[in-house]
Amino acid sequence: MAVFLLGLSAACCLGFGFVLQQRAATRAPLADFLSFRLLLDLIHMPDWLLGVALMVCGQVLGAVALAYGEVSLVEPLTATNLLFAMVLSRRLTGQPLGWNGWTGVALLALGVTAFIVAGRPAGGGAPAGALRHWLVFGIVAGLALLLTLKARRLPRSGEAALLGLAAGLLYGLQDSLTRVCGQIVQDDGLGVLAVSWQPYAVGVLGLTGMLLVQSAFEMAPLRMSLPSLTAAQPIAGIVCGVGFLGDRLRFTAGALAVEAAGLASIVAGVVLLGSHPAMPAGVAEEEPVGAARLR
Template sequence: MVFAFAVSAACCLGIGFVLQQNAAQRAPMSDFLSLRLLLDLVRMPRWLTGIGMMVCGMVLGAIALSQGEVSLVEPLLATNLLFAMALSRWQTRQPLGRSGWGGLWLLAGGVAAFIVAGQPHGGATVTDPLRHWLIIGIMIGGALALAAASKRARMSIEAPLLAVAAGMLYGVQDALTRVSGKQLSKEGLTAFFLSWQPYAVLALGLTALLFVQSAFETAPLRMSLPALTAAQPLAGIACGVGFLGDRLDTSPGALAWQVTGLVAIVIGIVLIGRHPAMPSGTAEVDRVRDLQPH
């Protein structure tokens, strides 16, 4: 069931990201990294559909995280790029070609290699609060630093910086979602609402959403989605192993395959993200506009 919910979540997320980017490209650049961007986008039906798909993906992902370890669920969520690729390929009618198929097999094979070699399983949750806050602080601080740097960066790296920042926040959000789910099942609704984690999940989600939409607004999907998709599982796995007590096989052979799997995932993500089927910017937006009824 963990696999089913995680892959279903990835499907919803991938489709949702494409629809959101289609709409965000039309937003005025004056809204960059401003809450006004979300207020403008909320009036676009395509964006609302994309957000609806993303919310469905997050709910399914939360169910998967409540049943399985973060280190298991995060690599599966990274397959959202395969579904984004499928929708983009349908929109653009581009064949996959060698790079597309290569990226697909590297991503799928990398996820399988990491899970089979690592055998993620639960352990005792780390109780040291300093370790919790250190890891969370590094992730959130790094994400905010990247977002600040994106304001001064060249246009070509602005979107990837924001996407990595969003991916780091989403990784922390997934870890805290698992904590909140455990708390709800063990301690009940009152303790759930009195704890800080659910509110941190909402704050992280809203901030990451602003970063993602700003990245989608400033550059083609191929410039942002690969960075987002690669950063989220790495951040989530770091949190899972760092303070949630996730355990991985640490024998030399297993570690080698895990590293190989993670490298294959990142390379596959980059290859798929840079494929011509991915929306390339204003030309794609203009094509979508032309297809709409007047």
């Protein structure tokens, strides 16, 4: 129960934080797109700082949840951050949920429930060897890099979607390494953690993911990037959890079918909620492209 509450609390902070960050990012100069100067511009905006504070709070709560629960359990719970983002966006815009909104809510909630009940995520499995560890790590990180490079060749909406997808993969990988850091502290103490590579990789992944997310938020409305971000993070986390952390899921034919249906339901719910009119518009919908680039 503590893991469930921590996961949902983390999702609440993340959802609220993403909405506030996007509202601020639309006011940043487009010349700083995919540049760390963008973060320097945003740091002067109070609403962005509040959004980042909420996001950090969510990440801390998520890390605590990961210390007591498996990645395969915590990640589906944090995917509900889109529900909380919808609550705040609806409050800001006054837009009713309607059939699309309520259907998205139901699909996301049912998908998370179905995956957890059918998969019964549990720890205790033998961690993978170095080869498998680095293979899974390299595939997830490499896919995020390819998506980022591909995004530069697409229109704004596609660019934001792929950047959100890449950031979600990095955040899922970051969550997995956060779990590893917690295990190192429990087994060997803080001294061993300080000389391990994992905590520094967590910092690099978090900073890179933040740059991708803010660039996506700056480029297009929230509905273009948040669905792919929210859908990719739990999938990447589950892949890493099962791939090299020793997480165990039920692999009977019936369980696999329900787990797959649950993940599909999560993705469908995320897409429906992310495309809802209540999600705040970005610069692309508020002013002409030429005017935006001249700011």
